[in-house]
Amino acid sequence: xxxxxxxxxxxxxxxxxxxxxxxxxxxxxxxxxxxxxxxxxxxxxxxxxxxxxxxxxxxxxxxxxxxxxxxxxxxxxxxxxxxxxxxxxxxxxxxxxxxxxxxxxxxxxxxxxxxxxxxxxxxxxxxxxxxxxxxxxxxxxxxxxxxxxxxxxxxxxxxxxxxxxxxxxxxxxxxxxxxxxxxxxxxxxxxxxxxxxxxxxxxxxxxxxxxxxxxxxxxxxxxxxxxxxxxxxxxxxxxxxxxxxxxxxxxxxxxxxxxxxxxxxxxxx
Numbered sequence: 001x002x003x004x005x006x007x008x009x010x011x012x013x014x015x016x017x018x019x020x021x022x023x024x025x026x027x028x029x030x031x032x033x034x035x036x037x038x039x040x041x042x043x044x045x046x047x048x049x050x051x052x053x054x055x056x057x058x059x060x061x062x063x064x065x066x067x068x069x070x071x072x073x074x075x076x077x078x079x080x081x082x083x084x085x086x087x088x089x090x091x092x093x094x095x096x097x098x099x100x101x102x103x104x105x106x107x108x109x110x111x112x113x114x115x116x117x118x119x120x121x122x123x124x125x126x127x128x129x130x131x132x133x134x135x136x137x138x139x140x141x142x143x144x145x146x147x148x149x150x151x152x153x154x155x156x157x158x159x160x161x162x163x164x165x166x167x168x169x170x171x172x173x174x175x176x177x178x179x180x181x182x183x184x185x186x187x188x189x190x191x192x193x194x195x196x197x198x199x200x201x202x203x204x205x206x207x208x209x210x211x212x213x214x215x216x217x218x219x220x221x222x223x224x225x226x227x228x229x230x231x232x233x234x235x236x237x238x239x240x241x242x243x244x245x246x247x248x249x250x251x252x253x254x255x256x257x258x259x260x261x262x263x264x265x266x267x268x269x
Contacts, residue, residue, distance in 0.1 A: 007082035035068035046078040061096040087122035104189040113171025119149040173198040196220040
């Protein structure tokens, strides 16, 4: 065992490690490839665990590394053991996914959005601008606490803050459920289409997402063209309803009727 800042590193028996349902799905093919690399070069980065009940451990990060060791029939795995709250563990679990480079646009947006969501839950003070200090700090801003989650994630991943902000905006607008529904659609890896979907009214957004997920349409613009992108009648103002009805009646009238109507309107004016 080796002590490290925030915890310790040790060889932990695979039989003592529990995998939670929160961890992302396992890609067996990726685990097989990783097993070949570990068998040849060894494990480069330890997995992350947190202590559980009855001398057991809960996996926080390293699902594929753990599976690779199972494939190699190893009895133990090098692990970094840390005391973590549920919120902290969830942030680290999601963070591992954020760093992947093989994600589709939707997978990346979900990972970023869930990470920021968990970070906000773990740090509620951010909603109020953070800890602005007191008489002991001289009113100085607490930089770490005031850092926005998109700023932190941009620093961690090397991506621009703007790109992180855009991902969070899409996640907030569409929600995890809609993104999951669209994961196998033709716009799953098209960020511009996802942004276009966000610009629709909420009711239209949901209807469009369902149509795209069912592959009835290939793009947001195709869906808009098909449905006319009109607001529901109950959202129209009285004036808009009147104009809509007048336009319909005018189109149905014969030319003589329309001419007579215009003469009568002209006399009243």
